[in-house]
Amino acid sequence: MALDRERRQVGQNVLKVDGLALAAGQPKFTLDLDVPQALVGKILRSPHAHAEILAVDTTEAERVPGVACILHHGNVPRIPYTTAGQGWPEPSPYDNFLFDRKVRFVGDQVAAVAAEDEDTAEVALRKIVVEYKVLPAVLSLDQALATGAPVIHDEPDAEGIYDPQANIAAAVDIPVGDVAHALAGSPVIAEATAEIPYSQHSAIEPHCVIAYFDEDGRLVLRSSTQVPFHVRRIVARVLEIPPSRIRVVKPRIGGGFGSKQEVILEPVVAALAFRTKRPVQLAYTRQEVFVASRTRHPMRVTVRLGASKDGLLRAHEMEALSNTGAYGTHALTVLSNVGSKTLPLYNKAEHLRFHGKAMYTNLPVAGAYRGYG
Incomplete structure (x- = not known):
């Protein structure tokens, strides 16, 4: 079937459907x-x-x-x-x-x-x-994890907090295979830690x-x-x-x-x-x-890789510590996406594990942010 060139979009300037109205100030926003x-x-x-x-x-x-x-x-x-x-x-x-x-x-x-x-x-x-x-305030992930840290959510009527006494809003642990054994048997092991800072929408x-x-x-x-x-x-x-x-x-x-x-x-x-x-x-x-309002979840993510000498990944472990701030909004789902949206890409590795915690701190509240997790 011959390509209808009049309907082609590739290589053509295409007007945004609402662009002219926006440029003219026609849409009505909340406070209008x-x-x-x-x-x-x-x-x-x-x-x-x-x-x-x-x-x-x-x-x-x-x-x-x-x-x-x-x-x-x-x-x-x-x-x-x-x-x-x-x-x-x-x-x-x-x-x-x-x-x-x-x-x-x-x-x-x-x-x-x-x-x-x-x-x-x-x-x-x-x-x-x-x-x-x-x-006393908790102003970092390390302070939140410390033994005897101030308890941020000690109210008895809150619901669904993973471990309030340990300042853990949410936690996840997803193992596939035996990562510890596979890492121990890998001739090549690489490990790196990344820190993701606050950012605002x-x-x-x-x-x-x-x-x-x-x-x-x-x-x-x-x-x-x-x-x-x-x-x-x-x-x-x-x-x-x-x-x-x-x-x-x-x-x-x-x-x-x-x-x-x-x-x-x-x-x-x-x-x-x-x-x-x-x-x-x-x-x-x-x-x-x-x-x-809300911010991105600051995180500390550690990745451990085990590979054969020819470069084939055998084991992949990811550990994430998420700073949810003062309240646990989106704490579990953002944390879960860190591993569930990335580790499946490495489908040649037979041994995978993602585990992490979303920690309460006395810092601004994190939430949903583009690139969720």
Whole structure:
């Protein structure tokens, strides 16, 4: 059959289907919706890497004219959940609370304010008085692994943590054959360790959400998200309402790259809207994106190879230590992908093993990131 040259794409300039509309500024992003009488939300963040909250005094903040609502751990239900917007049943531990009695990294959320405008919300944040009991912090993988390290998640109502007393959020061990025996019998052995650092998604559009109620009283969340159905499910759990009472609108988003596979802002904004019965919008500043959204999982990966003298791989062992930060979102699945997406490529080796741990630290929270695992 002769090639239809008019339909050929190779070697031709092809317009992006939405390119002209984007260049003309036609798509509507999350905050392009003008919601009348919407309150502005702001979040008070922890200055400490690890601390107990002994008291939260909002008396002076509530007296600021224009403040509609202040939420903190003392006036919201305590429900464990994960912010990881991924499959069901969720493989990530339920180690997150809307607001907790403990903060686990610099930037962890302590309270949220809804006010008539941004300036008023900022004034109210500065008037909230928090009494902390500062705790020893875990600031590296080595510290997390050390005997007697401070326990980051000691709350009894968290669910699905692999070993909280050892700061292990998740662990995996996948053996094929007998790697130890094969390595011992290999005439050539090579070993190397690589360190993968923090990196941030840095999408042009920051994390942002608008919450309002439709004519039927249903909560509508207009969110810059990659996972609208997971948003609905997780917010329903946090608010203890049926998912059918929530509608999530996902407009055009200005980049996500995995960072917006997290349900971080939506529960807070939804709770503020429920408490005030008014629309609420909240957007991260660029600083908040870096501090309080998500990052790539920093890792230490060690590879041991055993080969014959003619270069044929006989054994391949990979060990990964992942720094999940203060919460275990995507901890197991990212860690698992490190080995499961790479070792099968070396299918001539009969002896394989991938094992690793995702460790809690008092550092920024890692999550989904392009090149997942």
